[in-house]
Amino acid sequence: MLSKKVILLGKYGVGKTSLIRQYVYQKFSEQYLTTIGVKIDKKEVQVQEKSVNLLIWDIAGEDSQTKVPPTYKLGAHAVVYVFDLTRPATYESITKELKQISLELPAIPVWLVGNKSDLLRNNEIDEIIAKVSTKVHFTTSAKTADQVEDLFFKVAKHFV
């Protein structure tokens, strides 16, 4: 079976752990428990009669990519970069962060995700997306599960 390492990156508190918890366990908690180091979760996805094993690495958020141990990213097949739609600090330096990632992981697909969409109105989300200098692939809510399944399915589909 196809096994793929997917890493979640992004600043602290943007909802990486929550997205994975929602996706793998259909659970959500308002409480913020920061992640330290890495926790790996596994989920099997069916894409067009093929199974893909997603090995999802939930990596502790830092304020800069340079602080993440390089071995966490080693051999990753896809990156999901998460930011918090409600916190400008999590997307203001996105270009720089994504550049750093592409240096370490050349030619690896990076999915850009704005999370916590449940906290904003549609037009506000549009405004923020317009401000982000790179294409935002998904606007998710780990709370309502909006677009969460779509996100990981798209990641898996890319491997097939």
Place this chain on the structure above:
Amino acid sequence: MLNDVKANFLKASAHFIVFDQDGHCLESEGQLISPNLLKGNLFENFSFLESNRELLSLMMLHDSYSFPCMNVQLEQSKEAYCDFTLQKVLWQRQEANLWMVHDQTEMYLRIMQLQQDRNEKAISGEFFEMKQRALNAERDLLKFKNEELKRQQEFKTQFYARLSHELRTPLHSISGLSTLLSEKQKAHQQAKYLNALQATSRHLLSIVNNVIDFSRIETGKMTWQAEPTALKDLIEEVIASFRYKAEEKRIEIKVTYAEDFPLTAQLDATKLKQILFNLIGNAVKFTDRGYVLLEAALTDKDQEFIELTVIDTGPGIAKEKEQDLFKPYVQLSNNGHVGSGLGLSIVKQLCDLSGGNITYIRPESGSGVTFRVTLPYLLPEKQIDKPSEELPLESHIQKMLIADDDEINCQVLVTYCKKYNIEAEAVSTGKQAIEKLMSNSYDLLILDYYMPNMDGLETLKALKKKELHQKKPVFMLTGSMSPTIKEEVLSAGVKKVIVKPIQPDALIELIRFDVPTDQSGINLDYLYKISDGNALLIKELIKKFLDTVPSDFAKIKQHQDGKDPFALQKMLHKSKINMKYVGMQGAFEKMEKLEETLSSGNVPVNLKLQISDLEKQVNAAVIKLKAEFKSL
């Protein structure tokens, strides 16, 4: 012995596993990972190893990678934080993988607490910073508003100083010129002084108007009032008034019209004039070489707006001043040209008022200024006839009365009207006006609003009571134009309110356009007189007219070929009395004359034309009388 202690100590917190390429455990030293999990395929049992399978296949002997702080479940429901190391080793002379697991849970849990604390603080710091940013933005805005207010305040102070200067200059020259005029002078000298006097007073008037307009716009008292306007004439008039100045400065002033530009349209003529006067005035003022061009067109797309572009070849506007262009109290140039600093601001506000706009177009190269104004317009329901340039005035206003205590104003108007063959009389009080009207009939009455003892409105009311000057137009002159007064005056039946000082030309224009020509020529005064104001009787007579005259005329038309002059004469004779009742004196006389001719057996060559003329009048009268009938 010590080796054993060391080994035991390590066993408690570390585990070493050697496994092959396929994930089979070859050797294990430690107690952290349960032997069960080590029995099967390690890649299947440990996501960490599965994730790194590719990496392991690529590693060379002695290569080593460490993975700090891996969150794993080593036993059921017991979470642990371990440092992992993967290394390529030789095991029994074969290449194998070594996985070192070092449990550091205690330390990492402490680190976790610290990190949690740091992150939470950092996040709330972000929100604080966002708030701060919002506050800063708010403060900047306030600061800007303050500065803007201060600037306006300062300018107002300066402005009033300058304004008094501006007002005093023409006033001085007016007083000087009038002194000169009062002395004995040669005729040509006198004419020259008079010209200068007129020009100066017009200038003074325009300054005062600007100031008043601005304050009215500022207080929201101005509205856009669309009315049928001879558009091209208006433009030509404005251009013409700058011709002299342009010639003097040796610059050209021209205007071009797009093919589809309407001759007439419904819009607010006064305000359009003001807009053009300001823009073209500025253009002429600032241009010392080259030309001033006005392009008149319609907007490309939907043609819902007229588009007037004023282009000059003057020095242009400095880039840093562009943003302040339409702000009040901004002086655009420092090169000796003075103005109130209100002109463009007024233009902008007038454009906004209309639902259109004004834009400044920066020149692509070189200097010069281009302003484009778009204004909404409607095509008039009825095209206005172009006023003929020749005298005499073809109007049904032949005789008019002016009541104004300003004798000079009266004199000017009377003289001017004479030029147009209008017989005008002037009185100076409301009482005198009433007296005049008791014994005379006038086609138009012009009343001044402010007159001693009895003002214009009171005079009008008294006239109504006395049933004088009924159904005939009244214009009212006024110095101020408070909307409430205007409303009161208009609802009292005044046809037009004219702001003083009135330009004689404008008055003639008004007489031409604003007193609708009543083709029917009916005059119900007669009807009212003979019926003694008895509404029932009036109604009866009108009904008779409506019942009989149209059918009479249908018959009259049957005889318009003149083959049976006597039948026609009979018909005319029968019908003409109806004309008399409703005051259609003209029609009555025409019919009488025609009857006379016919009775002598003669048929006039233009019989058909005469009848169709009469018919036109009758048709117009029918419409008016029907309305009158309803209102009784």
